[in-house]
Amino acid sequence: xxxxxxxxxxxxxDSSTLxxxxxKEYDTVTALSFxxxxxHVVELERAQSLVDYLNKEQDYQLSxxxxxxxxxxxxxxxxxxxxDLLNSALVEGGDEVxxxxxxxDNMKATVVPNRNKIFASITQAVALSVANSTGEKTDxxxxxxxxxxxxxxxxxxEFRDADDAAFRIGNWDADQVGYFTPYLEGDKFxxxxxxxxxxxxxxxxxxxxxxxTNTSYKPMTHMIMDDEARLIPVWFxxxxxxxxxxxxxxxxxxxxxxxxxxxxxxxxxxxxxxxTHVENVLASHVG
Numbered sequence: 001x002x003x004x005x006x007x008x009x010x011x012x013x014d015s016s017t018l019x020x021x022x023x024k025e026y027d028t029v030t031a032l033s034f035x036x037x038x039x040h041v042v043e044l045e046r047a048q049s050l051v052d053y054l055n056k057e058q059d060y061q062l063s064x065x066x067x068x069x070x071x072x073x074x075x076x077x078x079x080x081x082x083x084d085l086l087n088s089a090l091v092e093g094g095d096e097v098x099x100x101x102x103x104x105d106n107m108k109a110t111v112v113p114n115r116n117k118i119f120a121s122i123t124q125a126v127a128l129s130v131a132n133s134t135g136e137k138t139d140x141x142x143x144x145x146x147x148x149x150x151x152x153x154x155x156x157x158e159f160r161d162a163d164d165a166a167f168r169i170g171n172w173d174a175d176q177v178g179y180f181t182p183y184l185e186g187d188k189f190x191x192x193x194x195x196x197x198x199x200x201x202x203x204x205x206x207x208x209x210x211x212x213t214n215t216s217y218k219p220m221t222h223m224i225m226d227d228e229a230r231l232i233p234v235w236f237x238x239x240x241x242x243x244x245x246x247x248x249x250x251x252x253x254x255x256x257x258x259x260x261x262x263x264x265x266x267x268x269x270x271x272x273x274x275x276t277h278v279e280n281v282l283a284s285h286v287g
Contacts, residue, residue, distance in 0.1 A: 002137035002178055003027040006127040008034075008119055009051075009074075011043030013247055014143040014188065016050055016213045017195035021182050022141045023054070023069035024198060030073045030126060034119055036112070037083025037091045042235045043214040044076055050212040057204060068202050077122060088112040090217060097217045099240040100281070107151050107242055110217060116154035117163060124167045124177065131176035139180040147187035147246075188250040196254065207259040214260070215247040222267050236263030239274035248278040 005026040009015045011033060022029045033047045051074045061067040089095045089109040098109055123140055131138040148155040168174040183191050199206040216237035224234040238244055239262045251258040252275065262274040 001025070002139040002180075004127075004130050004134060004136060004138040005029050005141050005180060006123055006130060006138065007031045007141040008123050008143075009047050010034075011045075011047035011050070011213060012215045012243075013195075013210065013213050013250070014145070014183070014191050016047075016209065017191050017198070018141050018143040018182070019050070019054075019072070020195060020198040020202060020204070020209070022180070023072070024201060025180070026070075026139070028070055028073070028130075030130060031075075032119075032123060032126060033074075033076045034122075035076060035078050035080045036115065036118075037080040037086065038112075039090060039092055039094070039097065040214060040217050040219050042219045045235070046212050046214045048074070048076070050209065053208060053212060054204075061203065079118065086112060097241055099218075100242055100245075110242070111152060114154070116152075116159070120163050120167075124171075127177045128171055128174060132173060137176050137178060139178045141180040141182075143183060143191070144181055145183040145186050145188065145191060188246055189253045192250045192254050206256075211259040211261075215243050217241045217243045220263055220265075222263055224268075234261075236261050236268060238262070238264065239269070239277055240264070244274075245278050245281050248274055249282060252278065 003026060005022045005028070007015065007019050007022050007029060009019055009031040019029070019031060031047075031051060033044055035041065035044055051072050054069070055071050058067050058069055058071050083092050087094070088111060089097045090112050095109060098107060100107070127138045127140045144155065144160070150156065153159060183194070195209070196206060198204075199209055214237060218238040218241045219235055220238060221233040221235055223231045226232050237260050239248060248258060257271045258274070262269050262271065
Protein backbone atom coordinates (compact mmCIF):
# COMPACT_ATOMS: atom_id res chain seq x y z
CA UNK A 1 0.00 0.00 0.00
CA UNK A 2 1.13 3.54 -0.72
CA UNK A 3 2.57 5.56 2.16
CA UNK A 4 1.22 8.95 1.08
CA UNK A 5 -2.26 10.22 0.38
CA UNK A 6 -3.88 13.36 -1.04
CA UNK A 7 -7.46 14.09 0.00
CA UNK A 8 -9.85 16.55 -1.63
CA UNK A 9 -11.46 18.00 1.51
CA UNK A 10 -14.71 19.84 0.80
CA UNK A 11 -15.52 20.39 4.46
CA UNK A 12 -18.56 18.13 4.18
CA UNK A 13 -19.36 14.99 6.13
CA ASP A 14 -18.12 12.52 3.51
CA SER A 15 -14.72 14.05 2.79
CA SER A 16 -14.13 14.78 6.48
CA THR A 17 -14.70 11.12 7.30
CA LEU A 18 -12.45 10.21 4.38
CA UNK A 19 -9.76 12.41 5.92
CA UNK A 20 -10.00 10.41 9.16
CA UNK A 21 -9.76 7.14 7.24
CA UNK A 22 -6.69 8.45 5.37
CA UNK A 23 -5.06 9.41 8.69
CA LYS A 24 -5.66 5.87 9.89
CA GLU A 25 -4.22 4.21 6.77
CA TYR A 26 -1.33 6.43 5.54
CA ASP A 27 1.97 7.77 6.85
CA THR A 28 1.41 11.27 5.44
CA VAL A 29 -1.74 13.08 4.39
CA THR A 30 -2.12 16.22 2.29
CA ALA A 31 -5.58 17.79 2.15
CA LEU A 32 -6.83 20.26 -0.45
CA SER A 33 -9.93 22.45 -0.40
CA PHE A 34 -11.24 24.64 -3.23
CA UNK A 35 -12.83 28.08 -3.15
CA UNK A 36 -14.75 28.40 -6.42
CA UNK A 37 -17.19 31.08 -5.23
CA UNK A 38 -19.63 28.65 -3.65
CA UNK A 39 -22.47 30.10 -1.61
CA HIS A 40 -21.73 27.57 1.12
CA VAL A 41 -18.21 28.97 1.59
CA VAL A 42 -18.61 28.20 5.29
CA GLU A 43 -17.49 24.68 4.33
CA LEU A 44 -13.98 26.08 3.92
CA GLU A 45 -14.08 27.54 7.43
CA ARG A 46 -15.23 24.16 8.73
CA ALA A 47 -12.48 22.33 6.81
CA GLN A 48 -9.83 24.62 8.29
CA SER A 49 -11.35 24.22 11.74
CA LEU A 50 -11.30 20.44 11.43
CA VAL A 51 -7.68 20.36 10.26
CA ASP A 52 -6.71 22.68 13.13
CA TYR A 53 -8.52 20.42 15.61
CA LEU A 54 -6.91 17.26 14.24
CA ASN A 55 -3.40 18.75 14.17
CA LYS A 56 -3.85 20.03 17.72
CA GLU A 57 -4.97 16.58 18.85
CA GLN A 58 -1.96 15.04 17.10
CA ASP A 59 0.35 17.46 18.88
CA TYR A 60 -1.33 16.64 22.21
CA GLN A 61 -0.95 12.90 21.64
CA LEU A 62 2.70 13.45 20.66
CA SER A 63 3.31 15.05 24.07
CA UNK A 64 2.04 12.06 26.05
CA UNK A 65 1.87 8.96 23.89
CA UNK A 66 2.82 7.74 20.46
CA UNK A 67 0.38 9.66 18.21
CA UNK A 68 -2.25 7.62 16.36
CA UNK A 69 -2.00 9.71 13.19
CA UNK A 70 0.27 12.18 11.42
CA UNK A 71 0.08 15.95 11.07
CA UNK A 72 -1.97 17.11 8.06
CA UNK A 73 -0.51 19.36 5.37
CA UNK A 74 -3.43 21.54 4.26
CA UNK A 75 -4.00 24.08 1.50
CA UNK A 76 -7.03 26.05 0.29
CA UNK A 77 -6.88 26.64 -3.47
CA UNK A 78 -8.47 29.89 -4.66
CA UNK A 79 -10.54 29.51 -7.83
CA UNK A 80 -13.11 32.17 -6.94
CA UNK A 81 -12.18 34.22 -10.01
CA UNK A 82 -14.51 31.80 -11.81
CA UNK A 83 -17.58 32.77 -9.77
CA ASP A 84 -19.30 34.99 -12.36
CA LEU A 85 -18.32 32.63 -15.18
CA LEU A 86 -19.98 29.50 -13.75
CA ASN A 87 -23.69 28.88 -14.25
CA SER A 88 -24.97 27.06 -11.16
CA ALA A 89 -27.31 27.61 -8.23
CA LEU A 90 -24.41 26.72 -5.92
CA VAL A 91 -22.24 29.75 -6.74
CA GLU A 92 -22.68 33.37 -5.67
CA GLY A 93 -25.01 35.17 -8.05
CA GLY A 94 -26.69 31.92 -9.13
CA ASP A 95 -30.36 30.99 -8.79
CA GLU A 96 -31.92 29.94 -5.49
CA VAL A 97 -30.74 26.52 -4.30
CA UNK A 98 -33.76 24.16 -4.58
CA UNK A 99 -35.14 22.26 -1.61
CA UNK A 100 -36.42 18.71 -1.36
CA UNK A 101 -35.01 15.25 -2.08
CA UNK A 102 -32.03 14.50 -4.32
CA UNK A 103 -34.14 12.33 -6.60
CA UNK A 104 -36.15 15.34 -7.73
CA ASP A 105 -35.33 16.70 -11.19
CA ASN A 106 -34.88 20.29 -10.01
CA MET A 107 -31.65 19.24 -8.28
CA LYS A 108 -29.92 19.58 -11.67
CA ALA A 109 -29.68 23.27 -10.77
CA THR A 110 -27.00 22.31 -8.20
CA VAL A 111 -24.62 20.97 -10.85
CA VAL A 112 -21.44 23.06 -11.20
CA PRO A 113 -20.06 22.62 -14.74
CA ASN A 114 -16.92 20.46 -14.79
CA ARG A 115 -16.32 20.99 -11.06
CA ASN A 116 -14.98 17.53 -10.30
CA LYS A 117 -12.73 17.64 -13.38
CA ILE A 118 -11.20 20.91 -12.20
CA PHE A 119 -10.66 19.52 -8.69
CA ALA A 120 -9.34 16.21 -10.03
CA SER A 121 -6.71 17.85 -12.24
CA ILE A 122 -5.26 19.81 -9.33
CA THR A 123 -5.41 16.84 -6.96
CA GLN A 124 -3.68 14.62 -9.53
CA ALA A 125 -0.93 17.20 -10.00
CA VAL A 126 -0.30 17.37 -6.25
CA ALA A 127 -0.35 13.59 -5.82
CA LEU A 128 2.11 13.09 -8.68
CA SER A 129 4.36 15.77 -7.20
CA VAL A 130 4.33 14.01 -3.82
CA ALA A 131 5.18 10.70 -5.52
CA ASN A 132 8.02 12.24 -7.50
CA SER A 133 9.51 14.12 -4.55
CA THR A 134 9.38 11.14 -2.17
CA GLY A 135 10.09 8.42 -4.73
CA GLU A 136 7.17 6.50 -3.24
CA LYS A 137 3.68 5.63 -4.43
CA THR A 138 0.94 8.11 -3.54
CA ASP A 139 -2.81 7.59 -3.50
CA UNK A 140 -5.63 10.01 -4.22
CA UNK A 141 -8.42 9.43 -1.70
CA UNK A 142 -11.92 9.70 -3.14
CA UNK A 143 -15.12 9.73 -1.07
CA UNK A 144 -17.23 8.29 -3.88
CA UNK A 145 -19.98 5.96 -2.69
CA UNK A 146 -22.95 3.97 -3.92
CA UNK A 147 -25.29 6.82 -3.01
CA UNK A 148 -23.63 9.30 -5.38
CA UNK A 149 -26.33 10.74 -7.55
CA UNK A 150 -26.68 10.16 -11.28
CA UNK A 151 -27.85 13.76 -11.50
CA UNK A 152 -24.16 14.69 -11.24
CA UNK A 153 -22.45 13.41 -14.43
CA UNK A 154 -18.98 13.89 -12.91
CA UNK A 155 -19.82 11.39 -10.16
CA UNK A 156 -20.31 8.57 -12.67
CA UNK A 157 -17.79 5.79 -13.16
CA GLU A 158 -17.37 6.42 -16.88
CA PHE A 159 -16.30 9.99 -16.12
CA ARG A 160 -13.76 8.85 -13.55
CA ASP A 161 -12.33 6.24 -15.91
CA ALA A 162 -11.94 8.75 -18.75
CA ASP A 163 -10.43 11.35 -16.42
CA ASP A 164 -7.89 8.87 -15.07
CA ALA A 165 -6.96 7.77 -18.60
CA ALA A 166 -6.30 11.40 -19.59
CA PHE A 167 -4.13 11.89 -16.48
CA ARG A 168 -2.02 8.84 -17.33
CA ILE A 169 -1.64 9.79 -20.99
CA GLY A 170 -0.63 13.34 -20.09
CA ASN A 171 2.00 12.72 -17.40
CA TRP A 172 5.28 10.84 -16.96
CA ASP A 173 5.38 8.47 -13.98
CA ALA A 174 1.61 8.60 -13.48
CA ASP A 175 1.77 4.91 -12.58
CA GLN A 176 3.13 6.08 -9.21
CA VAL A 177 -0.32 7.49 -8.39
CA GLY A 178 -3.20 5.24 -7.34
CA TYR A 179 -6.63 5.62 -5.78
CA PHE A 180 -8.11 4.94 -2.36
CA THR A 181 -11.91 4.50 -2.45
CA PRO A 182 -12.98 2.94 0.86
CA TYR A 183 -16.68 3.79 0.50
CA LEU A 184 -17.28 2.58 -3.05
CA GLU A 185 -19.83 -0.04 -1.97
CA GLY A 186 -21.43 1.96 0.86
CA ASP A 187 -23.72 4.95 1.26
CA LYS A 188 -23.75 8.09 3.41
CA PHE A 189 -24.89 6.13 6.45
CA UNK A 190 -22.01 3.67 6.03
CA UNK A 191 -19.60 6.60 5.83
CA UNK A 192 -20.96 8.09 9.05
CA UNK A 193 -20.76 4.70 10.79
CA UNK A 194 -17.12 4.46 9.75
CA UNK A 195 -16.57 7.95 11.13
CA UNK A 196 -17.93 6.83 14.49
CA UNK A 197 -15.50 3.91 14.55
CA UNK A 198 -12.58 6.06 13.39
CA UNK A 199 -13.14 8.66 16.10
CA UNK A 200 -12.83 5.89 18.67
CA UNK A 201 -9.73 4.41 17.05
CA UNK A 202 -7.97 7.75 16.62
CA UNK A 203 -8.85 9.07 20.08
CA UNK A 204 -11.14 11.83 18.80
CA UNK A 205 -14.44 13.23 20.02
CA UNK A 206 -17.20 12.41 17.50
CA UNK A 207 -19.13 15.64 18.12
CA UNK A 208 -15.99 17.76 17.91
CA UNK A 209 -15.24 16.29 14.48
CA UNK A 210 -18.71 16.48 12.93
CA UNK A 211 -19.56 19.90 14.38
CA UNK A 212 -16.67 21.04 12.18
CA THR A 213 -18.35 19.93 8.96
CA ASN A 214 -20.89 21.52 6.65
CA THR A 215 -23.16 19.61 4.30
CA SER A 216 -25.74 22.35 3.77
CA TYR A 217 -25.99 23.99 0.35
CA LYS A 218 -28.06 26.78 1.94
CA PRO A 219 -26.21 27.77 5.13
CA MET A 220 -27.24 31.02 6.78
CA THR A 221 -26.09 33.40 9.47
CA HIS A 222 -28.04 34.70 12.44
CA MET A 223 -26.94 37.27 14.98
CA ILE A 224 -26.21 35.56 18.30
CA MET A 225 -25.16 37.01 21.66
CA ASP A 226 -21.67 35.90 22.66
CA ASP A 227 -20.27 35.48 26.19
CA GLU A 228 -19.48 39.20 26.34
CA ALA A 229 -23.03 40.20 25.40
CA ARG A 230 -22.04 41.20 21.87
CA LEU A 231 -24.13 40.33 18.83
CA ILE A 232 -22.03 38.39 16.34
CA PRO A 233 -22.93 36.56 13.09
CA VAL A 234 -22.93 32.78 13.47
CA TRP A 235 -23.21 30.20 10.68
CA PHE A 236 -26.01 27.63 10.77
CA UNK A 237 -26.94 24.79 8.45
CA UNK A 238 -30.36 24.70 6.83
CA UNK A 239 -32.36 21.49 7.15
CA UNK A 240 -34.46 21.67 3.95
CA UNK A 241 -31.98 21.51 1.04
CA UNK A 242 -31.35 18.06 -0.44
CA UNK A 243 -27.81 17.86 0.90
CA UNK A 244 -29.02 18.56 4.44
CA UNK A 245 -31.90 16.10 4.16
CA UNK A 246 -29.48 13.37 3.15
CA UNK A 247 -27.07 14.18 5.98
CA UNK A 248 -29.80 14.26 8.62
CA UNK A 249 -31.16 10.95 7.29
CA UNK A 250 -27.74 9.38 7.97
CA UNK A 251 -27.73 10.68 11.56
CA UNK A 252 -31.26 9.36 12.08
CA UNK A 253 -30.12 5.90 10.98
CA UNK A 254 -27.08 6.15 13.26
CA UNK A 255 -29.37 6.96 16.17
CA UNK A 256 -27.57 10.03 17.43
CA UNK A 257 -28.21 13.79 17.04
CA UNK A 258 -26.20 15.82 14.57
CA UNK A 259 -23.83 18.17 16.46
CA UNK A 260 -24.13 20.81 13.70
CA UNK A 261 -26.39 23.76 14.59
CA UNK A 262 -29.48 24.14 12.39
CA UNK A 263 -31.66 27.14 11.59
CA UNK A 264 -34.32 28.43 9.24
CA UNK A 265 -35.50 31.91 8.25
CA UNK A 266 -36.97 32.41 11.75
CA UNK A 267 -33.70 31.72 13.53
CA UNK A 268 -31.90 28.79 15.19
CA UNK A 269 -33.92 25.61 15.73
CA UNK A 270 -33.54 22.56 17.94
CA UNK A 271 -32.39 19.24 16.51
CA UNK A 272 -35.93 17.87 16.90
CA UNK A 273 -37.25 20.46 14.42
CA UNK A 274 -34.74 19.45 11.76
CA UNK A 275 -35.25 15.78 12.55
CA THR A 276 -39.05 15.97 12.23
CA HIS A 277 -38.86 17.90 8.96
CA VAL A 278 -36.57 15.32 7.37
CA GLU A 279 -38.70 12.43 8.64
CA ASN A 280 -41.68 14.03 6.91
CA VAL A 281 -39.73 14.58 3.66
CA LEU A 282 -38.57 10.97 3.65
CA ALA A 283 -42.09 9.67 4.35
CA SER A 284 -43.45 11.83 1.54
CA HIS A 285 -40.79 10.65 -0.90
CA VAL A 286 -41.43 6.98 -0.14
CA GLY A 287 -45.16 7.53 -0.44
